[in-house]
Amino acid sequence: MRVVISGGSGFVGSHLCEALLRRGDRVCCLDDFSSGRAANVGHLLHEPGFECVPCDVTARIRVTGNVDAVVHLASTASRCDCSRRSLQTLAVGSRGTENLLRLALRHQARFVLASAGEVYGDPEAHPQDEDCSGRVNPVGPRSVYGEAKRFAEALTMAYRRSEGADAGIVRIFNTYGPRMRSHDGRVVSTFIRQALDGEALTLFGDGSQTRGFCYVDDLVGGLLAMIDTHVAGPFDLGDPSERTVRELAALVLLITGSDRGLSFLPLPVDDPVCRRPVITRAREGLGWHPRTPLEAGLRRTVAWFAGRSDTSVRPQEHSPAGRSS
DSSP states (O other): OEEEEETTTSHHHHHHHHHHHHTTOEEEEEEOOSSSOTHHHHTTTTOTTEEEEEOOTTSOOOOOSOOSEEEEOOSOOSHHHHHHSHHHHHHIIIIIHHHHHHHHHHTTOEEEEEEEGGGGBSOSSSSBOTTOOOBOOTTSTTHHHHHHHHHHHHHHHHHHHHHOOOEEEEEEOOEEOTTOOTTSOOHHHHHHHHHHTTOOEEEETTSOOEEEOEEHHHHHHHHHHHHTOOOOOOEEESOOOEEEHHHHHHHHHHHHTOOOOEEEEOOOTTOOSBOOBOOHHHHHHHOOOOOOOHHHHHHHHHHHHHTOSOTTSOOOTTOSSOOOO
16 A cells, blocks of 8 residues: 555654554655654655655645555644644644545545544543543633544545545544653653653642553554544544553653652643543454553653653754654
């Protein structure tokens, strides 16, 4: 297969590029280099089946040759990025999604939208299965990312129903692993950076919020399964092993050997109290479930961060790498 991946230089995208190349597929990575790292795919540039095309998916997409699948991962994915790039986030979810759907439709290619658990907002139902409509504040400070994903889902299903597009949706929950940006505002990367820098770990509220943390290699397995099917979904992709944020902090302190402890800040507006996927449909429809225990995945992630020379350095706003999901 030849697979086009938007946001292919980002955290998840770069791991998906690697996995596709390992199994013998060809990859066309599209990226506008707004929020990732060039090094994420630098080692792939000499692979015969890999190409990286600078591209803003909200503008014209220039892809030559055949296309068998399109995976739309491009998006700002952290609270920091969304507040800084709010209009771009909405544009990628709307115009970007439609441009990539049209690309897939022209080539009669499979289209996979990477949506997110954020579409459930601060849900009243717990845990969240795919029938949960969520509790979303469309004008709140977290709304940009969630509404971009919700619109992208609606557009994807409209193209499937009205245009016959072979389109499907996955909803990605908290994912972590090597190549996360140290200052992306996500809880795992923030805790690891703070611990390695000798800082206290910052918790919002009392740390009782719950999440399921999925290792990136496991998530990529779900994306591969979705590429290889023709089902619509949506499918929740995440780890249903629920942990409190305070438990996560304690595990990071243990792994890093840090003794700086915890500090606490007020809980942000609209921050979900609990979020955990139900993966029954993913098990049945994709044959997928996560396999990596949290401690094992965190140890690999900490080792990657510890091996970097610039862990504590805040990246420039326009680093030469890709928009990541």
